Amino acid sequence: MGQAPDSLLEVRDLVTQFNTEDGTVHAVNGISYSLHDGETMGIVGESGCGKSVHALSIMRLIPTPPGKIVAGQVFYQRRDLLQASEEDMRHVRGGEIAMIFQDPMTSLNPVMTIGRQITEAVELHRGLKGKAATNRAIEMLEMVGIPEPAQRVKSYPHEFSGGMRQRAMIAMALSTEPTILIADEPTTALDVTIQAQIVDLVTRLRDTLEMSMIWITHDLGVVAGLADRVQVMYAGFLVERASVKEIYANPRHPYTLGLLNSLPRVDRRKTHKRLNPIPGRPPDLLDLPPGCPFVSRCPFAIERCLEENPQLERIADGHEIACWVDVRSAPTHEAGVVFLS
Amino acid sequence: MKNGKIALVRVEGVKKYFPIHSGILRREIGAVKAVDGVSFEIYEGETLGLVGESGGGKSTLGRTILQLHKPTEGTIYFEGQDLGSLSKDELRRTRARMQIIFQDPYSSLNPRMTVEAIVSEPLAVHKIGNQNERRARVDELLDRVGLNPAFANRFPHEFSGGQRQRIGVARALALNPSFIVADEPISALDVSIQAQVVNLLEDLQDSLNLTYLFIAHDLSMVRHICDRVAVMYLGKIVELGPTEEIYNNPQHPYTQALLSAVPVPDPSVEERRQRIILKGEVPNPANPPVGCNFNTRCPVAFDPCFVEDPELKELLPLHHISCYYAENELVGNT
Numbered sequence: 001m002g003q004a005p006d007s008l009l010e011v012r013d014l015v016t017q018f019n020t021e022d023g024t025v026h027a028v029n030g031i032s033y034s035l036h037d038g039e040t041m042g043i044v045g046e047s048g049c050g051k052s053v054h055a056l057s058i059m060r061l062i063p064t065p066p067g068k069i070v071a072g073q074v075f076y077q078r079r080d081l082l083q084a085s086e087e088d089m090r091h092v093r094g095g096e097i098a099m100i101f102q103d104p105m106t107s108l109n110p111v112m113t114i115g116r117q118i119t120e121a122v123e124l125h126r127g128l129k130g131k132a133a134t135n136r137a138i139e140m141l142e143m144v145g146i147p148e149p150a151q152r153v154k155s156y157p158h159e160f161s162g163g164m165r166q167r168a169m170i171a172m173a174l175s176t177e178p179t180i181l182i183a184d185e186p187t188t189a190l191d192v193t194i195q196a197q198i199v200d201l202v203t204r205l206r207d208t209l210e211m212s213m214i215w216i217t218h219d220l221g222v223v224a225g226l227a228d229r230v231q232v233m234y235a236g237f238l239v240e241r242a243s244v245k246e247i248y249a250n251p252r253h254p255y256t257l258g259l260l261n262s263l264p265r266v267d268r269r270k271t272h273k274r275l276n277p278i279p280g281r282p283p284d285l286l287d288l289p290p291g292c293p294f295v296s297r298c299p300f301a302i303e304r305c306l307e308e309n310p311q312l313e314r315i316a317d318g319h320e321i322a323c324w325v326d327v328r329s330a331p332t333h334e335a336g337v338v339f340l341s
Numbered sequence: 342m343k344n345g346k347i348a349l350v351r352v353e354g355v356k357k358y359f360p361i362h363s364g365i366l367r368r369e370i371g372a373v374k375a376v377d378g379v380s381f382e383i384y385e386g387e388t389l390g391l392v393g394e395s396g397g398g399k400s401t402l403g404r405t406i407l408q409l410h411k412p413t414e415g416t417i418y419f420e421g422q423d424l425g426s427l428s429k430d431e432l433r434r435t436r437a438r439m440q441i442i443f444q445d446p447y448s449s450l451n452p453r454m455t456v457e458a459i460v461s462e463p464l465a466v467h468k469i470g471n472q473n474e475r476r477a478r479v480d481e482l483l484d485r486v487g488l489n490p491a492f493a494n495r496f497p498h499e500f501s502g503g504q505r506q507r508i509g510v511a512r513a514l515a516l517n518p519s520f521i522v523a524d525e526p527i528s529a530l531d532v533s534i535q536a537q538v539v540n541l542l543e544d545l546q547d548s549l550n551l552t553y554l555f556i557a558h559d560l561s562m563v564r565h566i567c568d569r570v571a572v573m574y575l576g577k578i579v580e581l582g583p584t585e586e587i588y589n590n591p592q593h594p595y596t597q598a599l600l601s602a603v604p605v606p607d608p609s610v611e612e613r614r615q616r617i618i619l620k621g622e623v624p625n626p627a628n629p630p631v632g633c634n635f636n637t638r639c640p641v642a643f644d645p646c647f648v649e650d651p652e653l654k655e656l657l658p659l660h661h662i663s664c665y666y667a668e669n670e671l672v673g674n675t
Contacts, residue, residue, distance in 0.1 A: 046531040163622050191394040191558065193619045196602035200618055218532055221561075221604030225611035244608045262536040264565035266603040267610060269585060274543065275565065277536030281501055297533075 003075035007034035008212050009058070009097075009180060014072035016050070016057045019065060023286045027053040029236035030072070032312075035180065040206065040213040042223030042244070044259075045233035048282060051216045054233075055182050059099055060089050076180075095125035098178035102185040104165035107172070108157040114141070114168045115153030118175045125176040140171040144201060163194040167201070174205055181206065182214045187222065199226060220259060224248060229318075232256045235283050235293035238312055242319040252328075253321045254298045279335045292323070299332040300325045348382035348418075349520055349552045350406060355379050355415030357398075357405045361627060373627045375401040377576030377634075378415070380653070383520070388546065388553040390567030390584070392560060392599070396623045398576040399556045403522040406554065407439055408432060419520070437467055440513040444525035446505035450497040456483070456508055457493040463515040482511040486541060503534035510541065514549070522554045527562065539566055560603045564588055572596045575626055575634040578653055582660035592656065592667040595635050633665070641666045 003010050016028040028050040035041050045051045056062050058074050060081065074081040081092060093099075101107055109117055118137035122128045128136055134153065141149035144167040157165055166186065173181065183202065187195040203226050206213055217223055223230055223244070230247045232240040232255065240253035251257045258278040264270070280297040283289055289296070292305040302325060310322045358372035375398045383389045391399045404410050406417055408424050417424045419439060427435060443449035450459055460482055461475045470478065480490035486507040497505055506526060513521055523542065527535040539562060545551060557563050563570060563584070570587045572580040572595065580593040591597045598617040605611055619638045624630055630637050632647040639646065645665045653663040656671045 046533060161622055192560070192602040193394060193598060194622065195604075196616055196618050199604075200616070219604065220532075220606035224606050224608045225604055225614075248607055249609075259532060260606060262533065263606060264561045265605060265607075266561040266564060266588070266600065267605050267607075268564075269588075270565050274540050275536035277540060278533040279537070281503065281534065282531075 003078050004034055006036060007075070008037045008039075009035040010073075010075040011054070011058065012073045012075070014054060014057055014074065015070040016053050016062060016067060017070050018067045020286075025285045026236055026288055027067075027285060028057060029288070031233075031236075031238045033231060033238065033241065035212055035214060038210065038212055039229065040215060040227045042227030042230040043214060043216045043233060044218065044220055044223060044230060046218055046282065048235075048285065049233045050236040051233050052184050055099065055184050055214065055216055058182070059093055059097065060084075061093075091125065094121055094173075094178070095176050096178055097180045097182065098173040098176065099182040099184065100166075100169055100173050100186045102188045104162075104169040105157065107169050108165060110157055113154050113156055114160070114172075118153075118172050121172055122175050136175060137171075140175045141168070143174075143205070144168070144171040145197075146171070163190060163197065166190065166194075166198055170198075170202065170205070174209060174211075177209055178211065180212045180214065182216070184216045185218070188217070188219070195222070202226075220248075220263065232259075235288065236285065237293060237309075237322060239294070239322045240320065241312065246316075246319050250319075252315060252319065252326075253294075253323050254300050254325075254327055255294050257327055258297070258299075297335050299335045300327055300330045301335070302330075346384040346387075349385045349420060350383040350554075351418040352382070352402075352406060353380050353416045353418070355402070355405060355417060356413045357401050357410055358413045371627050374576050374629060375626060376405060376412075377626075377629070379573075379576075379578050380415075381571060381578060381581060383552060383554060385519075385552055386546075386550055387568040388555050388566055390563040390570040391554060391556045391573060392558060392563055392570060393573035394558070394599075394623055396575075396626065397573045398626070399573050400524055402573070403441070403524050403554055403556050407436070407441060407522055409441075433467075437463070437516040438518050439520040439522070440516070440518040441522045441524060442506075442509050442513050442526045445529050446502050446509055447497075447529070449509055450505055452497055455494050455496055456488075456500075459497070459508060460493075460511045460515060463512060467516060469516070478515065479511075482514055485514065485545070486511045501534075502530050503537060506530060506538050507541065510538075510545070514545070517549075518551070520552045520554075522556065524556045525558070526555075528557070528559065535562070542566070560600060572599065575623060575629055577634055577650075577663065578661075579635065579663045580661065581653065582657070586657070586660050590657070590660070592660070592662045592671070593635075593664045594639050594641050594666065598640075633663075639666075 012032045013030050014028055015030050018025040018027060043051050057069050115137045118140055119133035122133050122136050137153050138149045141152055146152050146167055160168060187198050215223055227244045230244050231238050234255050240256045251260055261276045262278055278297050283293050291307050292309050295301045295305045304324050310324050312320045312322045314320050355376055356378050357376040358374050360369045361371045363370045393399055405412050457479050460479045464470055464475045479493055483490045488507050527538050555567055567584050570584050571578050574595050580596045591600055598619045601617045621638050624637055632649055633651055636642045636646045651663045651665050653661045656662045
């Protein structure tokens with residue numbers, strides 16, 4: 001089976017695991033989705049839900065060992081990136097699919113000038129040389145809003161502030177005009193005013209450069225403003241997927257619903273004395289339960305949830321959930337009590 | 342007493358500068374003005390939120406109030422006493438009633454100590470009770486913060502982030518404090534765990550009549566938990582008032598930008614929202630601008646803002662603002 005015709009990137013049944021002294025960590029447990037041309041996909045989840053590991057798997061950047069992509073396919077331009085040669089991947093990485101990270105120092109080399117790091121990328125991927133490459137670097141720094149780019153191109157990463165490094169990393173990632181940008185929590189370590197600057201910058205560049213984007217975050221607020229579709233990830237599974245409007249207006253997976261209900265909102269007056277948290281904590285990825293991974297925290301859980309893990313299934317146009325119950329009508333109980341029955 | 346409320350903590354003209362040394366003689370060549378002249382009160386039983394960007398001096402201010410840093414200038418009163426005038430012994434005794442909860446539940450707990458040793462350490466330091474009494478007190482405290490007392494012999498690494506934060510809360514409660522500085526207590530926790538810890542802090546406040554200084558950058562959570570909010574920018578308080586007043590009617594351009602920058606988990610709201618995108622970043626606190634500290638990023642700065650620093654004034658009832666532009670708009674006397 002080849003790539004779906006309407007997809008730019010297609011992830012199919014991806015499974016990634018880590019072998020540790022304590023056992024096998026089930027980080028990504030068979031996720032499938034398509035990214036369409038020009039689309040921005042938000043992927044939301046907490047730490048340890050596999051959202052970053054899934055992105056590193058697409059880029060084939062999983063450290064092996066201890067990590068291993070155990071199964072699955074990642075189609076890009078009608079070929080499976082998981083089967084591509086390392087030489088081939090070098091052109092895809094950075095050239096076709098670029099990635100930006102939470103900590104810019106993970107992608108910036110501390111002993112190389114910012115300019116050199118950008119020229120290296122455009123030399124490799126776009127065949128620019130010498131003056132042309134340097135000019136491209138200056139143009140990119142200017143585009144991301146770094147003042148005096150002709151001078152700053154000679155600076156080292158440590159001479160930049162946190163927000164500036166983030167911009168430099170974005171300049172480097174976009175210098176090759178990639179088709180897809182994967183943004184892995186790029187604003188998490190930043191203050192809200194700087195986050196607003198970076199989100200504004202990336203969305204403007206996305207539109208100018210006509211890129212598709214995967215934006216990974218734990219912050220339900222950030223993706224509400226920039227994504228076309230949103231997927232929610234939990235314990236290595238995709239549990240809900242819908243258009244951005246639909247998922248916030250009509251969340252149907254108990255986890256998504258729980259997250260949205262537990263967060264106070266900056267634009268709303270306090271309505272309840274107490275917040276409404278999701279009880280408990282995520283399951284141990286070394287020892288996943290046989291049924292639904294959310295069962296022990298779910299106020300809607302029924303017997304079936306203990307035994308069978310639901311697959312992502314369509315419940316309405318463009319809306320899919322992995323859940324046996326309908327949260328609109330199902331009775332609720334205290335989370336965890338299903339074990340007592 | 343003000344508006345029928347008792348000030349548990351009173352901060353008067355407090356500055357905290359950290360000297361910068363350079364050269365082989367380690368000569369002092371300047372100072373980082375982390376806190377640069379702030380005055381406010383924290384009323385008994387309230388939660389005062391302290392918000393603003395990193396580098397604004399929030400944590401330094403919290404620690405200076407607890408005398409973990411000695412203020413460079415100014416006075417801090419706790420229960421009416423000038424903390425700077427106390428002897429070492431008196432300060433130690435008073436400190437039992439003011440505690441801190443840290444941001445990072447990983448680095449703030451000694452990994453080689455059991456939970457029991459961690460939570461009972463303040464009791465041992467203050468020589469309270471014998472071993473059995475301390476043990477009983479630890480059980481009571483763990484129960485209070487929602488941890489199973491049977492886990493008292495375990496080590497911090499055996500607990501999740503949210504549980505570790507509960508251990509930190511239990512330790513802070515050991516000496517029956519009346520005042521707690523909560524320094525970003527939920528920032529390091531996962532979204533689904535944050536609400537659990539916030540509920541715990543609120544329950545404890547109600548049952549133990551605690552007063553909180555809640556330092557945070559999550560403005561959504563601050564709106565939920567705080568009675569009043571102080572907004573800090575580059576070592577100064579630029580706006581201070583009741584929470585709903587600040588959120589509904591922010592007057593300082595920095596507060597306005599800060600609130601507008603917080604994303605809302607609702608696409609229909611996000612679509613309509615006008616975001617104020619501030620230029621640039623927080624200036625270096627070793628070399629703050631002349632005039633108002635915010636003038637390098639302010640969208641409405643005008644002549645007086647570049648000459649002298651505006652004072653924090655009560656321009657609206659209970660609502661204090663330090664801004665010439667707002668003063669002009671509201672009072673029209675500049």
